[in-house]
Amino acid sequence: MLIALWSPKGGSGMSVVAASLALVAAERSEARLADLGGDQPAILGLPPLSTAVPGRGLAAWLAAGASAPTEWLDAMTVPIGPRMSLLPLGDDAPAAAPEAGAALGVALRDGGLTVLDSGAGPSPAARAAVEVADTALIVIRPCYLALHRAVADSRLRPSSGAILVEEPGRALDAGDVAAVLGLPVVARFPVRADIARAIDAGVLRDRLPAPLASPAATLLAGLADARGMWAA
Ligand SMILES: Nc1ncnc2c1ncn2[C@@H]1O[C@H](COP(=O)(O)OP(=O)(O)OP(=O)(O)O)[C@@H](O)[C@H]1O
Numbered sequence: 001m002l003i004a005l006w007s008p009k010g011g012s013g014m015s016v017v018a019a020s021l022a023l024v025a026a027e028r029s030e031a032r033l034a035d036l037g038g039d040q041p042a043i044l045g046l047p048p049l050s051t052a053v054p055g056r057g058l059a060a061w062l063a064a065g066a067s068a069p070t071e072w073l074d075a076m077t078v079p080i081g082p083r084m085s086l087l088p089l090g091d092d093a094p095a096a097a098p099e100a101g102a103a104l105g106v107a108l109r110d111g112g113l114t115v116l117d118s119g120a121g122p123s124p125a126a127r128a129a130v131e132v133a134d135t136a137l138i139v140i141r142p143c144y145l146a147l148h149r150a151v152a153d154s155r156l157r158p159s160s161g162a163i164l165v166e167e168p169g170r171a172l173d174a175g176d177v178a179a180v181l182g183l184p185v186v187a188r189f190p191v192r193a194d195i196a197r198a199i200d201a202g203v204l205r206d207r208l209p210a211p212l213a214s215p216a217a218t219l220l221a222g223l224a225d226a227r228g229m230w231a232a
């Protein structure tokens with residue numbers, strides 16, 4: 001099952017939400033984190049991953065086109081913990097075709113849970129991967145500029161919910177975001193100084209802060225209920 005996250009505006013906190021979802025999911029079952037943004041090794045506090053081997057990384061997979069072998073995905077998988085693994089971006093590659101992104105999304109739907117960090121910027125391949133996901137979720141701050149972009153984005157149509165990354169002092173709230181997007185707000189992650197410090201220190205993987213773990217667990221439980229999966 002593929003849960004794809006996308007964001008209409010850079011720096012929303014999407015990669016941190018993606019890492020939190022995968023880390024929490026891995027507490028109970030196998031979880032993969034597919035990184036089309038390239039920040040996950042740093043967010044997870046990993047040493048730089050070797051990108052020297054050809055074919056290693058999702059960028060190379062996408063560059064090979066829609067017929068890239070699925071086995072490459074297994075070969076590039078980096079174990080992160082007992083049940084968690086990372087599909088790293090690897091070297092930047094020339095812009096890949098939407099067909100390759102759709103093929104990647106379809107390949108990632110197989111197996112257990114995969115959380116896709118679809119990265120920043122208007123990559124046609126990443127967009128296509130979001131569009132074929134089992135569940136697409138928009139990650140957004142309650143910001144007028146982000147909402148303005150979101151309503152014009154083709155990824156909104158296949159999305160089934162919004163994840164709010166909430167900072168204090170915003171005029172817009174969860175009700176406004178839900179009304180503008182026409183989607184339920186399925187999780188609310190706070191922006192906090194102690195979370196930022198944990199990310200900067202690279203300790204998320206070992207000690208996921210409770211304000212990230214809690215909304216991640218609630219969101220996963222809701223998705224599982226909706227699909228009749230992961231029954232306790
Ligand atoms: N919940 C949070 N609380 C505090 N700081 C956060 C939180 N989430 C993310 N950040 C910080 O905000 C910045 C952006 O986070 P992140 O990289 O997750 O966003 P993104 O949407 O994936 O950005 P990009 O568009 O670059 O991919 C980083 O400096 C990160 O440390």
Ligand SMILES: [Mg+2]
Pocket residue numbers: 014015037039117119120
């Ligand atoms: Mg990111």
